[in-house]
Amino acid sequence: MQALHTAATGMAAQELNVQVISNNIANLRTTGFKKQTAAFQDLIYEHVRRVGAQASDQGTILPVGVDVGGGVKTVGTPRSMTQGTLSQTGNDLDLAISGEGFFKILMPDGTYQYTRDGTFQMDNQGRVVTAQGNPVQPTITIPNNASGIAVSEQGQVSVTLPGSSTSSIIGQIGVTRFINKAGLQPVGSNLFTETPASGAPQDGTANSEGYGKLTQGSLEQANVDVVSEMSDLIAAQRAYEMNAKVISAADQMMQSTTALFR
């Protein structure tokens, strides 16, 4: 009985749906997290009677066919790259991007990774680094006697040095764009890597030509909407239960047949 297998594909799909939703909820408070949604597609159809086939010698054409589908498959878990809300922290080195772009981070192995999480700190050499200690690109080194760190909307970092009444620019934090940011691959720790689907990184200046602007002293919250996640969760759970019901109904039908002529 096909229905058993069809319902099984449905249960597997809803299981993955719940997994994706629970990951979104788990990352509700993760800075710069972008939520995912599972997308499904129907499987191929068995055309028991093909529509448009000749039904008689007189040339009558079947107006409808008998198409029996084989269930559902997961096609992907696309990431919704919408802007998260900014929350003020007051920390000088907390940065948020409003609009397009990612911070570029230099990893210990020399490769670059990208993030929307702007929770930056200073390391023992005065470099601006992520919470894992990897430097933001281009590297900004803040002199140890500097005060009043300011980051402009364009990413210019300026500090006030002792004995000076004016601030001086010490570097520029870059912003990188991708033509298909949803094609980036998440690697955990709020980081993404470039893939063939994302396209090549395009380094630019914040607040220019389609690049988002930087906001100092703020962090971008996850773009997860709890209420919609909860309602999606309920919908997924009910869909799972309905598929389970189909399995038990199909099972009962088979049972009634096998119990025949005992």
Added chain:
Amino acid sequence: MQNALLIGLSRQMTLERQMDVVANNVANANTNGFKADHSLFEEFLNSNAREDNFIASDRKVSYVQDRGTFRDVGQGPMEPTNNPLDMAIDGNAFFAVQANGGERYTRDGKFSLNSTGQLVTSDGNLVLGTGGPITFQPTDHDINVAPDGTVTVLEGTARTDSIRGKIRMASFDDPAKLTKLGANLYDAGSAVIQADAKSVVRQGYIEKSNVNSVGEMSRMVEVMRSYTAIANLLQQQSDLHKSAIEKLADVPA
């Protein structure tokens, strides 16, 4: 005497297939742009005695066979996603996509961009506009899709909209006649494709599956009960048969 068995069998076979159709609907209750299928049955008359030697002509035996599955092409509910590349069609039209094997149609508007900036479906098939695929430039932002399908963007520092194409909405006389190919795609076959003036594109929305879960569940119960009722009928028929043979074979003392 065997007719009841055969009629029961014909009905059970169609019920089994109907159950498969219901199962597929339920499995796709969360599939974007999915349209539910329903089964149709017809009576299939067959004379059990070919030669009309009897005085009164023999009664015909009425079997069941499934005539077809028809598609509920009704609008699915719209879910807001805030994603500028998610699109839903309000109306009867379909998105045209360039799939492997030719032009195909879909109601699943979960679109994204590929690495060259072209608008694609979740499978990477190109979404077709009235003038071919819709391609975005690396500096494009603020993508806006008008209800008529016109895609505009702000390019770089420009303050005025640039047009990137127009989503093509293909419409058919009878969308129920499109063949389902799986992967949310439909094949139009020889159907005439018309331009649709009534349908509108809603940006930032996804059309969900139009499967009515309550209806499917009650249909499932109905199918299951009919099936088991026929199994009972077959059992009784068989018992009758058995007792008849036993009675007839009973040698009187």
